Amino acid sequence: MFLSSHLTLSTIIPAFIIISLFITFKWFSSTSNAPKNRPPSPRKLLVIGNLLQLGSNPHRSLQTLTKEHGPLVLIQLGSVPVLVVSSAEAAREILKTHDVIFASRPKLTIPDTLTYGSKDIAFSPYGEYWRQVRSIAVLQLLSTKRVQSFRHVREQETHVMIDIIGKSCGSVIDLGELVNSLTNNVICRVALGRTYEGVKFNDLLVRFTYLLGCFSIGNYIPWLSWVDRLSGLEARTKKVAEEFDEFLEGVLEEHISKKRMVNGDDKGQDLVDILLDVQTKNTTNFVLDRDVIKAAIMDLFAAGTDTTSTAIEWAISELIRHPRVMKKLQKEIGEIGHGKPKITENDLEKMTYLKAVLKETLRLHTPLPLLISRESTQYVKLMGYDISAGTQVIINAWAIGRDPSRWEEHENFRPERFLNSSIDYKGLNFEFIPFGAGRRGCPAIQFGIVVNELALANLVYKYDLALPEEVNQVELDMSEITGLTLHRKSPLLVVATPRLG
Template sequence: MFLLFCLTFSTITFISLLITFIWFSSTLNPIKNRPPSPRKLPIIGNLHQLGSNPHRALQTITNKHGPLVLIHLGSVPVLVASSAETACAILKTHDLIFASRPKLSIPDTLTYGSKNIAFAPYGEHWRRVRSIAVLQLLSNKRVQSFRQVREQETHVIIDEIGKSCGSVIDLGELLNLLTNNVICRVALGRTYESKKFNDLLARFTYLIGCFSIGNYIPWLSWVDRVSGLEARTKKVAKEFDEFLEGVLEEHVYKKTMMDGEGNRNDKGQDLLDILLDLQIESNTSFMHREVIKAGIMDLFAAGTDVTSTSIEWAISELIRHPRVMKKLQKEVTEIALGKPMITEDDLEKMTYLHAVLKEALRLHTPAPLLISRESTQDVKLMGYDISAGTQVIINAWAIGRDPSQWEEPEMFCPERFLNNSIDYRGHNFEYIPFGAGRRGCPGIHFAIVVNELVLANLVYKYDFALPEEVKGEELDMTEITGLVLRRKSPLLVVATPHFD
């Protein structure tokens, strides 16, 4: 009897202690209300579901589970937003909490420890480099000062197409050359057209969009080493650094040979000159060489592929939609009034041109998943509990095709932008091709004026057809995804002079 009493007493005591522990634990750590999540696999989480086109795969997931979904890439929780409402909550309502960037090994290696604007974590360093970009490098006045560069390089590409004499040309390759030359002249003062430099730039832009397994499953970091990804990244970082060091030395040498007063004249200065002037004027060690070089890298990463690819997608859609092409050609021809080339003064009047570019960017968002963000503290987001350190993906591509926001969202219809005030600046969250909030792209004005100028002149001067009498609607529009959404196949066209 005594033994039974002891056993009963011990059992009751154990159960009481267990209940107390569970209650105490739940008080300290209340059950979190997490966003819906798809089923995941051990170790890899939902990595296997991303496929070769993550923007489309994530759209499928959010269509099933809702516009705000929590997935796991390896051991990393990742919040995926794919509606205007969720984008507004992240990029506006809680913008400060989601203003930082996760540390990613490849961009970190390529940009001197993420010292550039795009990948720097939120903090004092990022605020200072962004301020320099917005006020000194990419202000409206500064962008306007490089008008001649844009018009000259556009003229070069128009002449180059004219030399093709109706033969097949790779229009994407020519557009890439144009944007590279524009960025080189604006940033560095001259073009660098050697095969070696073009190859380096291609490898740089490719790698910065590559997926590194070690970022999400740290104990598998050896895979990046065995595959050669880590070595290729370090090699490109070293080569690009050597190139930029050589350019820096050229600029420093020229500045020492110039008169001090002439050195402060903005006219004729490239962006590297401006950064070097700021380095001299600065009383701190902030503007050291790595910050300057990282800033120049930003311009190449954001200004070459994004711009050329956007124009390439727009031309692709125009080839597939002859009605839109003819309507655009009619507008630019009437405004040009027989001039040999369209200038930037003409662009403001071209409302249909603006609509065509907006529609192309809606359907083919340059960076479809923008650049990942990271929450800096716990936050309640649309009723869900989001933990600090959660990565955040905004599927801008899916938002641009959301049927609740856009009528017939898969259709290319520029007219939808003619009678509304929707623009690129990130105030309309159903349309965010350049992001929004603190981390929105600071170079929107520069990118758009290049897009408009080049596209207007291309359709003004030429008609474009596919080779071998292939119909426009048969053009392959398959995508390939990195940081930038590109065409999988080259845009091969035959250009003939346009006569209205």
């Protein structure tokens, strides 16, 4: 046994040395051939580059790097050069001045597996296919008229949540869980026509969103892709993709059967009905096949559930920690609600402080702190630096929202900063880009924000929300856990006391 082990080591060690020398040679070769005026870079390790420096909260780790090296930092993740952007000026250059060059997406294994080969809007590469599917989404699914047509769904599901809280009789509730159920139910009814409750479906959604935020080492060090197989990441991704596909196939068949029965009646259409109509009436060369429809629906779940529910949860967390802000918000909503049993969407437009509270929440707790990675399609000169084609780009929207050069008291929760301010989240103010900007900015902002506003308004209108007696509001744990979205690390447990009869 000892001799066998010794022979094995004597074979492995020289091989490892040869491989290391080869990689070092390639690295120095690539460095010498690289553009001369590159952005500043931190020191990196051989083979893995700066991977270890990402840590468990990459948005915070990358913020630390940019504090040391500047708003544009070039790091190396395995064999892939990655440009980290952490200032409004740099974000403007990427998302506006050179938007076309940076409009594509890198090919990432996990999203590619989950979205039928990146046939969705979020992860598909920039080009004619992306333009076609985005046009369908914007015109058919996310237009102002379409968003307004689902108002009754948002209001009904919000009131269901409010009623459930009312039945808690002052006991401790997991508000995050209730808000997550609200957003899931809204998306299910809008997209699929009905709710899909139960442990199995909720577990599938949790695993789906979790995997989208997982790091696949094979994307950055291809010859180590076996690590993803060994860890089970590859198998888990394929399993979720298969389970979601089976679920969506059932949804499509259900809708096709219903469509035959109602003989083309378009009353009460959900988004699957609309996509099936577009498929049938298609007059262009673009083929809207089943996989494209399923990928579009998966995008709605990825973008419309987790990001929306976490924003509401963070908002309530901050309101509990800041009683002054809570009272001011309740005063505004109470005056506008004026004793009505519930807040409706008609009331929201007048609630300027509510909107400021949500903006401040999105600034401090950006739902997608690093947005979705981009990739340069050609060489470009950026703020005086040479950026090669094929460079991945990470925009740290979370760090930009906390930039002390742009925001006074940048770490403090102060909604008043947005009163009498033209700064908005629609992609025109680059110091505040929680939903991205440019061509790849989120097309569903309007839908997500109205869910946030309606839920938050009704929660603080109907209830006083406090922590359990054994927890001091100052001690509320605000720790984060990072995947694709920025979650609270611990559940938000509260006691709700009715404010109105």
